[in-house]
Amino acid sequence: MIGRAPFWTTALVGIVALIWIVPILGIVVTSIRPPSEVTLGWWRLDQVSFTLSAWQRVWEAYPLANAFWVTAQLAGMATIATMLLTPAAAYAFHFLKFPFRRLLLIIIINAFVLPQQVVIIPLFQLWRELGLIDNFLSVLIPYVGMSFAWSIFLVKNFLEDFPRELIEAAKIDGCGALSTFRHVVLPNTLSPVFAVGILQFLWTWNALLLPMLYLRSNVPLPVLLTRVSGTYDVNWDLRSVAAIVTTIVPLVIFLVFQRQFASGSQTRTGAKE
Structure with a gap:
């Protein structure tokens, strides 16, 4: 029978996972919030609104689909x-x-x-x-x-x-x-x-x-x-x-x-x- 992992191991893995997840979360939030709201930090909750304008602008201004295929x-x-x-x-x-x-x-x-x-x-x-x-x-x-x-x-x-x-x-x-x-x-x-x-x-x-x-x-x-x-x-x-x-x-x-x-x-x- 496999023993249960000690608490410090679980805590350490959780901290490492959090360090990796936070930047990813920041990228996702930045992509769907207006630039005016994330200028001082994407984590600020003073005013929260969501938009897909950045996604639309990227697809229209840059050949993203062609670059993906390449x-x-x-x-x-x-x-x-x-x-x-x-x-x-x-x-x-x-x-x-x-x-x-x-x-x-x-x-x-x-x-x-x-x-x-x-x-x-x-x-x-x-x-x-x-x-x-x-x-x-x-x-x-x-x-x-x-x-x-x-x-x-x-x-x-x-x-x-x-x-x-x-x-x-x-x-x-x-x-x-x-x-x-x-x-x-x-x-x-x-x-x-x-x-x-x-x-x-x-x-x-x-x-x-x-x-x-x-x-x-x-x-x-x-x-x-x-x-x-x-x-x-x-x-x-x-x-x-x-x-x-x-x-x-x-x-x-x-x-x-x-x-x-x-x-x-x-x-x-x-x-x-």
């Missing part, structure tokens, strides 16, 4: 590509033998400590020469390539405890490397692959630096969020609306798939669930 495309394609390529790469590095395998793995994983700012100028020069500026590929390629540093390490760490007897049995049955990966390894690595997919989706959805530099005509929500501001007025109500639209999808994705995320981050066995 963000969904970029995050979706980058996530699918990462979920397809990562388990294959982790399987190759862990079970297959080829020249410079260890050196290549060290180079890929060490890229995890490489800041994005280091590759901005070389990538910009390369994309300009290839004519990829203002092309989705200019951000999709770095999205997927830079994710290999942590995603391959995550899945390979899961494969450390994968039963090698299953691999040997597949070889005895006549399976090659691809067949073994497809029928034996991949079905048993869905938990870490889902965890990789969730992390990649959250990262690419909220990415700002690369799209801001390489995209011009079609920009994602984080870039549009930086443009929702006035010259002499900070437009907190409009920014709040754009922030809600930007964060609602990652929040829903995490809430829906949190079970798969927790399973992928904690499972250390090769047994199929």
